[in-house]
Amino acid sequence: MTAARPCPMPTAHKRLMDCHAMWHAMSAAYMQPDSFRMHLNSLIQGLRNVTFMVQKQKAELVGYEDWYTRFVKDVTPRPLMRWAVKSRNRIVKESDLELLSEAKIRWVADWSTKEERKFTFPPRMSSHEMLAAIFSNPGNPRVGVVSVSRRWVDKALPDYELLHATREVFIELSRLLHAGHTAAGANSCALDEREPACVTPVISVQPLACMDINSSLRQEHLDLEGGFGIDEVVHRIDRNDRQVELAKQRYGTFAVTASSPIEAAPQLMEAARMVLQKDKHYMPMMWSYRGGKIVDMISPTFFDQNGKYLMFHRLADRVETLRADGIVLAIEAWWAPDDKRDAQGLPIPPREREDRQEVLHVAAATRAGERLSLLAPFSRAKSGEISFGAIISDPADEDMSQLGPFMPIFERWKQMDERGEQ
Incomplete structure (x- = not known):
């Protein structure tokens, strides 16, 4: 077995692992508005700190100008990455993000007949109350399957659910650190693992399976014809x-x-x-x-x-x-x-x-x-x-x-x- 080399950017690497743990804490607090907001604020600042830590150490990093320049050129045009930078500045200097609690309603009658709508509800409203409010309208469909997905979104980024948005930023930063580690010839680092157990020093350039952006815990399903809920097991x-x-x-x-x-x-x-x-x-x-x-x-x-x-x-x-x-x-x-x-x-x-x-x-x-x-x-x-x-x-x-x-x-x-x- 090959011994792990010293990490070329230990501070940035640890901050990336912090962000992984923060993401899971935010996910666990999804139904608790104040806790969710608190973890979101910490995560967005943590994501921005990863690049700060890389920049701080640039003189010591092999090939920094090459791989970091490629990263900047690649991500700068992306609206999602610009949102992450602006959100960090807003949280630190101005106020919290303007969060909206949405319910995405998906109605499916057959393979070709589908409709999706988004509704804004008070954060503490239950899914059953949402369904009652939506289907109090007699014009809504009565056949097929309806799914209700709870969603937190930022008013400045309405097309992205926030677990999804922050996961995408995390993936890009993982790719950045992976490029830096590859340039230094460091395939693995001897950093301590964390809780939850999925938070390890391994840097993946692909989405982590543990970061489930479509968890069944945030969805409920109803068979409209039978009038009963469908549970996922x-x-x-x-x-x-x-x-x-x-x-x-x-x-x-x-x-x-x-x-x-x-x-x-x-x-x-x-x-x-x-x-x-x-x-x-x-x-x-x-x-x-x-x-x-x-x-x-x-x-x-x-x-x-x-x-x-x-x-x-x-x-x-x-x-x-x-x-x-x-x-x-x-x-x-x-x-x-x-x-x-x-x-x-x-x-x-x-x-x-x-x-x-x-x-x-x-x-x-x-x-x-x-x-x-x-x-x-x-x-x-x-x-x-x-x-x-x-x-x-x-x-x-x-x-x-x-x-x-x-x-x-x-x-x-x-x-x-x-x-x-x-």
Whole structure:
């Protein structure tokens, strides 16, 4: 094991770690207006202090003029970074930021029918009170799923929720310090770890998974037709070598060697077929990619159609939090070979058609616009045995008939592009 080198910028590095811990303290205080404001003020000042500490030590830093000049040139035009500088000056010299407590209401009726609105409410108003106020209007929809997201925003930056905004600034500063460490040849630093446990000396140039900007703790969901709430339950499963060995014995071995989601999809289809053949059912699986590597694997489960609508919007939230640039989803589904419409001219979903067929569906997509849809039709014998038909491949899926559920993710990628988030 290689010993950690002395940190080339220990004061700045410690301040960056301080900011990580402050971000989590601010997140934990989200429903407490005064505590949230206090932690926000500390965090914004802490973020600005990172660059002050780097500048203070510039004479001792290898290649400072190169990597710091690139940083300034890159971030100066960005409205978000200008906001961070102005906000620090305002907090120190004038007053608190002018915070607004918003509720973002997202109503989803189907894959193509969606509406989002933002409402301003008193900070201490509960989500149930917000819903009662919003739906007291008889003109509001009564079908589909509605989600309420609590949001703190600064009046000077209305398009960014504040956990999101400060996380983006943190990422840029992490990239700055990473460049300085790389120039000095320091891959790791022997600095003390903190609380929470995720606050370590490791400097990542990518979003940290612990900095969840779309936490379920700040969202509530309601099935409008059933009139009941939809709860999110997350179970974390850590890798267990014994279980991996048992899985190999049950299903056989396979390898996913491709780094591209599009190229990995056929390999993952083969793996999914092996599991379905053995178990007679297949749990949905989604792999998130960033920079050619898998950064997340999740088994999203739903129990009805409204739950499915909600699930794909929450997967879009996850893609945004992880800043994933590619996804592969494997799932059992209903499929029909042609397009049939009802009396109103609306497409009849395969699940409602008598000629429907079960398929194993593996779909892949990238932020760059690549798409691939693979369908493996199958039938079940009375004995339960699975028989597969030929795989149907549609590289473009131009009519979106199979990739319609991915629309929330495609929309989120577009929003990320518009904000310039790389």
